Amino acid sequence: MQRDVVVLGAGIVGLATALKIQEKGRSVALVDRSVPGEGTSFGNAGIIERASIYPYAFPRRWRDLFKYALNTTPEAYYHLSTLPKIAPFMFRYWRASSPAGHEAAMRAALPLIERCVAEHEPLVEAAEAGHLLRRTGWLKLFRSDEKLAEAIAEAKELAPFGLTVDFLDDAGVRAMEPHLSEGVRGGIHFKDPVNVIDPGALSRAYLHLFEARGGGFLSGDARTLAQAGAGGWTVRTEAGTVTARDVVVALGPWSDVVYRPLGYRLPMAVKRGYHMHYRPAGNAVLNHTVFDSDNGYVLAPMARGIRLTTGAEFADRDAPPSPVQIARTEPHARRLFPLDGRVDSAPWMGSRPCTPDMVPVIGPAPAHKGLWFAFGHAHHGLTLSAVTGRLIAEMLTGETPFTDPRPYRADRF
Incomplete structure (x- = not known):
């Protein structure tokens, strides 16, 4: 079989990239050994995260480092046996999370974040998947006035980026989410992100569109x-x-299974994450996706139920799943919102591909003609998938890219 382009990987990044290349008039084959959209793309919090101007940085304050080192927090967990293997990556991640490094990462990713929703919208329309989107944004919740005030000050610094943000006291949160617990002191409503009630269904819709267009x-x-x-x-x-x-x-x-045999040594690691679905208790309703800032988990209203997604687990990608983070976060989630029984028989687990400078790898392979990279999106695979596809499609077909691609080049390390 002869095609113009082969896309290896049928997660949301691969699917969106295949569609964007297809739009340039190229014939595309999509290759994966797994069911499309059933990997990491299946289990996220379902947010096309237009408001994440700053990427997730490594903690820099000593009190935070000490807290995470104890390995008892619900929002982060590490496998002791994995630390020697990932220590070099963690050190580079910590170093890149300095104020200057964090600002550089933000500036690099900003052109992608700014267009993340706009690049998904025509694909969603063409795939007739609009019913999967909810334009309600998400709520960041706080249990102390001190942390709320600090977060509001940080959010106000995002004003130059054109985001729509509401600041809520406890009554304001209660008006939007009447079934949350009494312990919430206030919150921040980020209104620009778009929510997906079934990320797996969106991947399937993109696959059907790809096939309908001849892929x-x-x-x-x-x-x-x-x-x-x-x-x-x-x-x-x-x-x-x-x-x-x-x-x-x-x-x-899993991108390393291809690039390592070709001689590339890219500093990529994974942050594993879990989810579990629950039935709401009684007549309780969750209207918005909410992030518990004190405990590092998300509750998202999904087609299957209320999805609890965990923070970061630092472990070997292929290590057996651990029940630790679901076990730690579920009690907090039940105190925040009235959850009934579990819907899933076991927690789902996925791995987020991360680079130490918090910027994805997008562009040509330095030493191989016709080889292109599109991975390392960390927490934002769904968010950045369509805009990544556009950038790859423009470079691959020789067009002028919509933004300078140099911050994402593979040889920057």
């Missing part, structure tokens, strides 16, 4: 990628070998 999904192993003579690439699938001039690696936390 083909093929089951295959990305590790079979090989250079094809004088130019181009081949990858073996269950339907046969596919040949293409260009190949895009969009395998998220």
